[in-house]
Amino acid sequence: MKSNSTKILIRFDDISTHMNWDVWDKILLILKKHQVKPILAVIPKNEDKSLLKFAKIDDDIFWLKIKEYQSNGFGIAIHGYNHVYTTGDSGLLKFNKRSEFAGVDKKTQDLKIKNSINIFKKNSLNTNLFIAPAHSFDYITLDILKENGIQYISDGFFKSPKRYNTLSVIPQMHWSFKSIHGEIATICFHHNNWGDNELSVFEKNLKKYSKQIIDFEKIQMMKFNDIGVKDIIQLLFFQLRFKIFGYLKKIFS
Numbered sequence: 577m578k579s580n581s582t583k584i585l586i587r588f589d590d591i592s593t594h595m596n597w598d599v600w601d602k603i604l605l606i607l608k609k610h611q612v613k614p615i616l617a618v619i620p621k622n623e624d625k626s627l628l629k630f631a632k633i634d635d636d637i638f639w640l641k642i643k644e645y646q647s648n649g650f651g652i653a654i655h656g657y658n659h660v661y662t663t664g665d666s667g668l669l670k671f672n673k674r675s676e677f678a679g680v681d682k683k684t685q686d687l688k689i690k691n692s693i694n695i696f697k698k699n700s701l702n703t704n705l706f707i708a709p710a711h712s713f714d715y716i717t718l719d720i721l722k723e724n725g726i727q728y729i730s731d732g733f734f735k736s737p738k739r740y741n742t743l744s745v746i747p748q749m750h751w752s753f754k755s756i757h758g759e760i761a762t763i764c765f766h767h768n769n770w771g772d773n774e775l776s777v778f779e780k781n782l783k784k785y786s787k788q789i790i791d792f793e794k795i796q797m798m799k800f801n802d803i804g805v806k807d808i809i810q811l812l813f814f815q816l817r818f819k820i821f822g823y824l825k826k827i828f829s
């Protein structure tokens with residue numbers, strides 16, 4: 577498949593009360609200007625020390641903003657519960673050796689998901705989308721998501737939308753506009769340390785790829801095929817590629 581036919585979904589992670597709001601406000605203006613509706617990985621109860629160092633806004637104001645984003649067509653995802661890593665388990669994707677979910681017992685995982693959904697509901701927000709912190713989750717997480725009515729996850733090293741059990745898997749394996757390929761590519765951004773350069777590169781790319789960018793609503797209309805043997809082989813290939821790339825980065829940095 578030619579890369580210029582790849583559909584692109586923009587995703588921003590670690591959206592929470594504590595974040596770089598100055599940069600975020602600039603990103604919102606860029607998104608509005610180019611009519612791009614990303615998916616947002618929203619942390620229901622941020623207790624991650626590495627994120628708490630950023631400026632905080634009032635909880636009620638935060639949730640009103642999230643509601644506004646949702647009514648503007650942004651996809652709103654539950655991004656874990658508190659974003660605190662309690663295990664060194666890399667889960668099914670074997671990407672990061674840290675997790676809020678993988679390796680955690682079923683009762684605790686279930687409580688986390690229920691608490692997250694309740695916080696969303698308390699703030700009049702419904703969601704059917706889940707994004708695991710650090711890309712780390714296990715089969716128990718997938719069962720619990722299903723049991724709690726979540727239909728979509730944004731993760732997995734696949735080239736097209738996939739189905740696992742009753743869950744729809746929107747693949748995610750890009751962190752920039754470089755080497756986009758496949759039927760769909762979700763590009764994941766973390767904006768907290770962005771400066772003017774990142775903002776201008778982001779805007780340039782939104783312009784360049786404007787015809788390919790789609791939103792969560794359109795993704796839901798795509799065909800999700802069951803994960804097959806070919807997909808598993810592809811997943812293993814990408815895992816190996818990411819691992820080799822990680823080693824090389826360590827050696828040369």
Ligand SMILES: [Zn+2]
Nearest residue numbers: 589590709710
């Ligand atoms: Zn995160």
